[in-house]
Amino acid sequence: MHFLDERPAYDLTYNDVFMAPSRSSVSSRLDVDLTSTDGLATPTPLVAANMTAVSGRRMAETMARRGGLAIFPQDIPADVVAASIRKVKDASPVFDTAVTVSPDTTVGETLSLIAKRAHGVAVVIDADRRVLGLVTPNDATGADRFAQAKDVMTTDVTRVPAETTPASVFELLSEQHQKVAVAVAPEGRLVGVMTPKGALRSAIYAPALDHEGRLRAGVAVGINGDVPAKVRAALEGRADVIVMDTAHGHQEKMISALGLAREVRDAFASETGRTILLVAGNVVTAGGVNDLIDAGADILKVGVGPGAMCTTRMQTGVGRPQFSAVLECAEAAGQRGKSTWADGGVRHPRDVALALAAGAGSVMIGSWFAGTHESTGEQLVDAQGRSYKESFGMASARAVRQRTREQSAFERARAAMFEEGISSSRMYLDPRRPGVEDLIDWITSGVRSSCTYAGARSLSEFAERAVIGVQSGSGYEEGRPLDRSW
Ligand SMILES: NC(=O)C1=CN([C@@H]2O[C@H](COP(=O)(O)OP(=O)(O)OC[C@H]3O[C@@H](n4cnc5c(N)ncnc54)[C@H](OP(=O)(O)O)[C@@H]3O)[C@@H](O)[C@H]2O)C=CC1
Numbered sequence: 466m467h468f469l470d471e472r473p474a475y476d477l478t479y480n481d482v483f484m485a486p487s488r489s490s491v492s493s494r495l496d497v498d499l500t501s502t503d504g505l506a507t508p509t510p511l512v513a514a515n516m517t518a519v520s521g522r523r524m525a526e527t528m529a530r531r532g533g534l535a536i537f538p539q540d541i542p543a544d545v546v547a548a549s550i551r552k553v554k555d556a557s558p559v560f561d562t563a564v565t566v567s568p569d570t571t572v573g574e575t576l577s578l579i580a581k582r583a584h585g586v587a588v589v590i591d592a593d594r595r596v597l598g599l600v601t602p603n604d605a606t607g608a609d610r611f612a613q614a615k616d617v618m619t620t621d622v623t624r625v626p627a628e629t630t631p632a633s634v635f636e637l638l639s640e641q642h643q644k645v646a647v648a649v650a651p652e653g654r655l656v657g658v659m660t661p662k663g664a665l666r667s668a669i670y671a672p673a674l675d676h677e678g679r680l681r682a683g684v685a686v687g688i689n690g691d692v693p694a695k696v697r698a699a700l701e702g703r704a705d706v707i708v709m710d711t712a713h714g715h716q717e718k719m720i721s722a723l724g725l726a727r728e729v730r731d732a733f734a735s736e737t738g739r740t741i742l743l744v745a746g747n748v749v750t751a752g753g754v755n756d757l758i759d760a761g762a763d764i765l766k767v768g769v770g771p772g773a774m775c776t777t778r779m780q781t782g783v784g785r786p787q788f789s790a791v792l793e794c795a796e797a798a799g800q801r802g803k804s805t806w807a808d809g810g811v812r813h814p815r816d817v818a819l820a821l822a823a824g825a826g827s828v829m830i831g832s833w834f835a836g837t838h839e840s841t842g843e844q845l846v847d848a849q850g851r852s853y854k855e856s857f858g859m860a861s862a863r864a865v866r867q868r869t870r871e872q873s874a875f876e877r878a879r880a881a882m883f884e885e886g887i888s889s890s891r892m893y894l895d896p897r898r899p900g901v902e903d904l905i906d907w908i909t910s911g912v913r914s915s916c917t918y919a920g921a922r923s924l925s926e927f928a929e930r931a932v933i934g935v936q937s938g939s940g941y942e943e944g945r946p947l948d949r950s951w
C-alpha cells in the first residue's frame with residue numbers, strides 16, 4: 466500500500482483514511498480471491514472475536530461454513546470448549562445445522578429456539594433424529610404458547626439427500642415454492658437444512674476446513690495459570706489455531722507464556738504431524754511484533770483500545786489509532802515472514818477493506834457480530850419492539866467476575882478494580898442483516914469491490930496496490946449515505 470500524498474507524521478484511524486481508485490484490469494468482483502494471507506489461508510479473511518458475548522458453537526460453525534473462523538474465548542472451561550468443537554467438527558460443512566425440537570416441545574420454547582439461527586425454522590424430530598415436520602413462526606401464529614410443536618408443525622417438508630448440490634437445492638425450492646430444504650441421510654436421519662440464500666452462499670463461499678475436511682475453529686488461552694496444560698487441552702480439544710490472549714501483549718508474562726505454548730505446540734506437532742499456528746497479542750508497535758515473534762508467535766493480534774466494548778483508552782490513555790497500528794505491525798511482521806490479525810474497531814465493511822489494505826492477514830470482529838442470531842446471547846426485545854443482544858467486554862467487571870470465579874473473594878474484588886470494558890451494552894440486530902452470514906455477505910462484497918478499485922485479484926496484491934489518502938472529518942461525513950432529505 467502507499468499513501469496518495471506523504472505518509473503523515475501522526476497516527477490514523479479507519480475513519481481518517483480513504484482509498485483512491487487505480488487503473489484496474491480486474492473486470493469482475495467475482496474474480497477476486499479473498500483467501501487470507503495470515504498463514505491459515507482461510508477462504509474468507511474474517512475472524513469472530515474471542516469474546517463470551519460473540520463466539521460459541523453456532524458462531525464457530527457458521528463462520529467456518531462461510532470460510533472464516535471463530536475463536537472460543539479463554540473464559541470457557543476446557544471440557545466445554547472441547548465438547549463445542551466436537552459439535553462444530555460433526556456439523557455439515559454445507560448444510561446449516563437445524564434447530565431441532567421434539568414433538569412435545571412447547572410452541573413458546575420452539576419460537577425462542579428458532580431465533581438462535583438465521584434460517585427461521587425448527588425441525589421436529591423423533592428420538593432417532595428422523596424428521597417429522599417443520600415449525601415456522603407463521604405456523605405458530607395464534608397458537609397457545611403451551612401448545613406443542615406437533616400441534617402446529619407442517620408435514621409438507623422438502624427432503625433432499627445429503628449429497629444434493631446447493632444449486633439443485635436452490636432449483637428444487639424455487640420449483641416447489643418452499644423456503645427450506647431438509648437434508649436427510651439414507652435412513653431418514655436429519656443432516657441439516659438449507660434455504661435458497663444458503664444454497665447461493667454455498668456456491669459462493671468455500672468453507673474453512675481442517676485436514677479431515679471438518680469445519681475449523683480456534684481457541685483462546687489466557688496467560689495466567691497453567692499455560693502448558695491449557696494449551697495442551699486446546700490442542701487435544703481439536704483447536705485449529707490457538708490465540709494467546711491478553712490486553713497488554715507486549716509484556717514479559719506473555720513472552721514466557723508464548724514460549725511455553727510453543728513448546729507444547731511443537732511436541733504436539735511431533736506426535737501428530739500437525740503444526741497449529743499460535744496467534745498472540747494484543748500489540749500495536751513493531752517492537753511488540755518483533756518480541757512476540759521471537760517468543761514463538763506466528764500471527765500477531767493488533768489493536769489496543771479500538772474495540773466497541775473497550776474503555777482502555779479513556780481509562781489509561783493507552784492505545785493507538787487502529788489503521789496506523791495495523792500498518793506498522795503488518796510491515797514489521799511481513800519483514801519476518803509473519804502476519805497479523807487486525808482486531809477491533811470494525812463498524813463498516815470499509816474498515817475491513819482498509820485493514821486488509823494496511824496489510825492485515827485477517828480481520829477480527831467482535832461487537833458487530835454480537836448483534837446477530839449466531840452470537841451466544843439470548844435475543845431480547847426493547848420497548849420499541851427492536852431485537853437486540855447484550856454484549857460486554859472481556860475486561861469488564863462482568864467478565865472479570867466470571868474469569869476469576871475460582872479465586873478468593875479478596876482476589877476477585879481486587880481484580881474487579883481493573884475494569885477496562887463495558888459490562889452491558891445492547892447490540893441491535895439489523896432487520897436487513899440479522900444473521901452473521903448477512904454481515905459476511907455485506908463485508909465480502911465490499912472488500913471484493915475495494916480490490917477491483919485497486920486492481921487487485923488477491924489480498925496480497927491488494928495490500929501492495931492500495932492507494933490510501935488522508936481525509937478530514939467532513940471528508941468522512943460526505944461519504945455517509947443519507948436516508949432522508951436535507
Ligand atoms: N484489545 C484490547 O484493547 C484489550 C483487550 N482486552 C481483552 O480482555 C480480556 C482480558 O484481558 P486481560 O485484562 O489482559 O486479562 P488476563 O486474564 O489475560 O490477565 C492479564 C495478566 O496480565 C497482567 N497485566 C499486567 N499489566 C496489565 C495490563 N495493563 N492490562 C491487563 N493485564 C495486565 C495481569 O496482572 P494484574 O491483574 O495483577 O495486573 C494479569 O496477570 C482479553 O480477552 C483481552 O484480549 C482487554 C483490554 C484491552
Ligand SMILES: Nc1nc2c(ncn2[C@@H]2O[C@H](COP(=O)(O)O)[C@@H](O)[C@H]2O)c(=O)[nH]1
Nearest residue numbers: 514772773775809810831832858859860886
Ligand atoms: N479494552 C477492552 N478491549 C476489549 C474488551 N473486550 C474485548 N476487547 C477487544 O475488542 C476486540 C473486538 O473489537 P470490536 O470493536 O469488534 O468489538 C476484541 O477482540 C478485544 O481485543 C474489553 O473489555 N476491554
